Amino acid sequence: MDFSLSNEQRAWQMTARQFAEEEIKPITLDLDEAPDAHGTFDWEIVEKGSKLGFRTLAVPKEFGGEGTDYVTQALVMAELARGDSAISKTFSQNWKWSHLIAQACNPEQKERFLRPFVADHRFLLGKGITEPTAGSDNRMPPKDAPKAGLKLRAERQGDEWILNGEKCFIANAPVGKLFFIDARTDPNAPLRQGTTMFLVERDTPGFRIGKVFNKSGWRFYRNGEMIFENARVPHANVVGHVNNSDMKTQAAGDRTGGDIFGDLELAANALGVCTDACEQAMRHAKTATQGGVPLFEQQMVQLKINKMNMLTEALRSFVMRIAWEHDHKVHSANAGLAMNFSTDVIQEVTELNLEIHGGAGCKVARHAEKLVRDGFIWSHLAGDTVQRLKVAARLAKMAAH
Amino acid sequence: MDFSLSNEQRAWQMTARQFAEEEIKPITLDLDEAPDAHGTFDWEIVEKGSKLGFRTLAVPKEFGGEGTDYVTQALVMAELARGDSAISKTFSQNWKWSHLIAQACNPEQKERFLRPFVADHRFLLGKGITEPTAGSDNRMPPKDAPKAGLKLRAERQGDEWILNGEKCFIANAPVGKLFFIDARTDPNAPLRQGTTMFLVERDTPGFRIGKVFNKSGWRFYRNGEMIFENARVPHANVVGHVNNSDMKTQAAGDRTGGDIFGDLELAANALGVCTDACEQAMRHAKTATQGGVPLFEQQMVQLKINKMNMLTEALRSFVMRIAWEHDHKVHSANAGLAMNFSTDVIQEVTELNLEIHGGAGCKVARHAEKLVRDGFIWSHLAGDTVQRLKVAARLAKMAAH
């Protein structure tokens, strides 16, 4: 048992902390309040962070990346999220898919895509699964409706595949240069057996970005529709095998018993937001006064601060444990449980922080209110009932062994 | 970062797990349902466990104990509590005070008390703080009421101290052989400056056990009144200095920034109960049926099982972290936070387990219902508002640094 960090881990943590404090915090509130969905993004911060290695943190060293372990990745995500949750996610979204390239792509694909990704500070990655009529059915294909799930169609024509259909709510869609796209290649087979994953470049003919979504929270984070109208993708861009897209839970990608990275990612990001909220709440409680007395003197404020810290430290313990478990290929349902837990924690902690900042009249603390909106994003990514049922199914499977 | 256990830690864990499974589980339900407060205790299980080292786990090796670290102690407490929470506490209550002997007693006292304690399998320890009119004021002496707190009076007469007064709700009182007793030696000073701690042996003249309390949960755990009527205690039994009883948060005892051991103890014990509840719930959900279909097929059962495991694994991560922090003398408010957290977790988890076992008619699953009663004990030991305010004060102090 050892909770201490290595020097390298500590160094990454400190670099990220400083970046969050000095570069992210000064811009985050103004970006959050930009009136339209396009004004919330900032290429400059992406470039700055990329130069420090945050964009390529998970790319193996042999391809020019930082090749860090999961513990380091968790630390960096949490520190960046202390500055801004969505900016942290914009970086880590690339790790998610660079994990996937490293795990699932063939050597030729790695050369073709990882090299340019590493070289270009504005090269962002994305993945398209969700469609207008298929959300949770992709995550947990129903037993009694074998044809449920995504509909985007890919048909082979010689050395190419022709893609037709639509994806929605796709992270990084409006800013990414390369996407993993799940498409139905056998419309008569169930989802897991009839879907193929393709690498689709931004400038693919017949592929375009549709609407850009404007979220209530995570406003920095770009999210959009993808429209495929006879989009032509070379066969060489098929990831793994045809009719076998489910890389992340199959042989090539599965090292941790669930999603390789996504569960940890959301939990670690939430941890950063909670840490920020705890600090803010304590600072406010010690400096703001009522009748000349610091708010902290009031029992109800103390109880809220206690609860915020209690949940945050429980989450921190859990996150660091699953990061270590990922590094050591421990099979369990823990990452999913931590992700579910992070939903409850980030929402409760940010809401308590808002309560502490609340009070007089019709005014709101901008920062505290932003964190609540960011926290609500977890509801559909990490803590909805489908995400919890999925983990429960895994628990039952583990218990059977 | 390393979550693996040493071979020695693993060995203690396995010994405790086996003992809980083979020795504790078969007797726990019948003892719990014994009609009166005296029928719930069993010396035989104490002796059996003592022979395996569970009673003296925290006594330094030089005095014949097991001298284990906090990580091991946390593991053993959790495993024993998987069998029965109160039996686990009966053992660990001795560690709590053997920590105190080791930290705060002088060499002569150690010889005089630790040796016989180690030698006798029925030698149990206890400590008396609470009195009928002084509970939370002892834990958190109020600034604006300096004389609040315990009233038991000790007056010096030559080489002896004469004790008069009453303690209540004292753990192990009816079965212990040696007690640490806090008494007022300067009635005009505030609590922290006017109290002295004494070692009081069971057969001290003028000292007797009053009423034995009958709790709704933790029924194995003996709890009673202590009555002092001109009880005569030798001056050689003063622990530390006169008018300076607060060993556990002062120089001699403070190694972790709070209670040495008690916070971890309750959190680790809760972890064991939760682990038991999770196992029971999964087993029941997979074996019990409705209309021929296992309960686990129902979404609401899955969501409950998910929540139980989510909270339990969060607690496990937190407990192991603070055990490690204790071993490494890391100063923080974490142990207190983990203890508060364990209250919320044990109650929610045991209640969900009862829900899963609920259902038809007017029948109750004995085991599931017992765990809820055991879990409610945390409300006044680990999770009441005073315990939470105390930790909040510590957080504020840490934040000031």
Next chain:
Amino acid sequence: MYNLHLSPEQIEFRDTVRDFVEDEVKPVTLKADRLDLNDRTLPVEVLRKASQMGLRTLALPEDLGGVGADALTCCIVTEELAVGDTDVAAVLAETSSLGLRLFSAMTPEQRARFGPAFLEDDDYHLALACREPGDDSALGINYHRPAARMRLATTATRDGGGFVIDGAKDCVANGPIAKLIAVEAQTDKGPALFLVPRETPGLAVTGQPGPRWYHGSCGQISLKGVRVPAANLLSLGDASDNGRGVPLYPALNLGIGRAAYEAALEYAQLRVQGGRRIVEHQAIGTKLAEIAVRLEVARTAIWRAAWASDHPDATADRSLPDLPLTTIARVFTAETVYRAAKDSAECFGAMGVMRDMPLQKYIHDAMICLHTGGGSADDKLRIAEALTSHRRTQPMLAAE
């Protein structure tokens, strides 16, 4: 029109029962010994006195010799009684509501046979035996799916001018103390209800085995060749919709919460810590306020459901929503009171868990309400079906 004034009779009933509870019930039921789970003997003398006050025949119409109280009054009385003792409240609520239900459905001949004894004997209680061992009435797996129709294992076989009943019943409220039991059994024409006097040969009642997990009195009934005349067949008509019935059980549940809350509020004004009464600490004050808010709101929901059960026309004219208001009141009250009992107990520190103190009893009593029957999880599924107007037909009781 909309009016929340209670009638002078309702207020008088409440005051009378409240005084009775203070003077006659609590001194018996709050004795240290009886607070322990292991000794919950029914306070027979208290029940007898309550019967003399009319509480045993509270809901029975006046023309049948009862008090003829409306549903709201019955709920008020049940809450007050439960503040003193849930067992007393449960036994009286069961007999009173069955009195209304059974005697209203009886033929004049049946009323003549059973009525006088029922009215005269303060120990005469009623029971309805419809649950069979192994029954699972939870919606669960059948949510939004058609449920299989259950056939009763207890049978009533025609034999000459009567029936012979064989079978077993489980979890029969008031079973051990009832002098008249309405037993549901399968006939060749479907399920039917039979009036079976306690002393009928072949009928045996035993207390419910296992740990105590009910309020009042509860038992198992075994029927072996129990012979009843055809004249004992009762035409009860359609089973009422339980989700819209009189919320007596939620009212009882609320009484538990009030007992816990009143104890905590009193103690918080006496106990001094930190140099002031603990009610003056924000933490305790807030806790008490949260309890009070939820209990107040629960009572409002219960009273609405009670009044609605007597006034289906208010749903028809859209003054009230077309929802199972009693189920709504039950699920809300069960969760509220359990939490209120725990929070109240916490104000007492270690005393909150001692078996000779009432707080642990209140928690246990509230836990029973939260978890008996299908529990809140099941209630919520029933409400969910009602929200989309998914109607379930209840099994009907056949009548000759």
Next chain:
Amino acid sequence: MYNLHLSPEQIEFRDTVRDFVEDEVKPVTLKADRLDLNDRTLPVEVLRKASQMGLRTLALPEDLGGVGADALTCCIVTEELAVGDTDVAAVLAETSSLGLRLFSAMTPEQRARFGPAFLEDDDYHLALACREPGDDSALGINYHRPAARMRLATTATRDGGGFVIDGAKDCVANGPIAKLIAVEAQTDKGPALFLVPRETPGLAVTGQPGPRWYHGSCGQISLKGVRVPAANLLSLGDASDNGRGVPLYPALNLGIGRAAYEAALEYAQLRVQGGRRIVEHQAIGTKLAEIAVRLEVARTAIWRAAWASDHPDATADRSLPDLPLTTIARVFTAETVYRAAKDSAECFGAMGVMRDMPLQKYIHDAMICLHTGGGSADDKLRIAEALTSHRRTQPMLAAE
């Protein structure tokens, strides 16, 4: 006696307003653009139509030219309006309730001066300016301790036959749109209230700066040498106990919850996942049931408080408890609706957080109700004081 029938007029009002919301409000307010926090322009045309229906003068007595609706009806109307738009509901509730409060207190001369314009002009709104910048009305540190008496920084100095008012007010509901503003100011005899027409020289109104954190319209008022005749002094009498007033704000809050719930219930019956409508999944059904239970219970509590505010005699005769029922309804509703909005949004997946979809708006609207003013934490302390009958005297408004 106890009766939960609504009057035919109440039901008609509800139906009329509900139709109005469907036909006239939602098409304007649920446009994608207006769902974004950054564009919450007041739908002036909608407000005008509502005024023509009588909703601006709803509470004003009939003999003063208003509709003369009782408190319950006002709450029903506010809830219905808020289902369509909280801003519309808030503006109308403020003017309607101030109409009752101010015009009832006016002298005949004042009524003659201000009444006709108020009645005739559909854009004529009212505001009460009593909050000063930096005011902290939270109980907080003063819980169970005597509060320091605050002195208003805004002053009214006698000058010849009138007064000159100087100062500033903050968070004035309806401030930016009011044509008549009642301003509280310190005179040499204590605080007093002055009727100040919008066009009075020296009076300036600006929209509330910073992120939007209110419903309706809100602003800051600056008063520099504002001269009003002594005849504009208003004798309002004792400030009413806010904890027992008309629960319009909780009713508005409930409307938000209902809008979210109705959207979720509809969507859950359309969206198919896992081969069946999501409402048929236990997890979604249970979530919807929990929302419905809490909203139903909240409405019951609000209606009780509304009726009670019109009927203090029901407290006197002990039909209702002597507690701040409006505060109780507010704190319960605020927590309930926030949770209901979040749970409803969750049913929509990613669509629940999109700014061109209504769910995120409902969450934000509910969050404002939960956190404005002192918030629920403060409400609970006020209730806690009431539980032990600790009475706080409100600052009084001086009258000549």
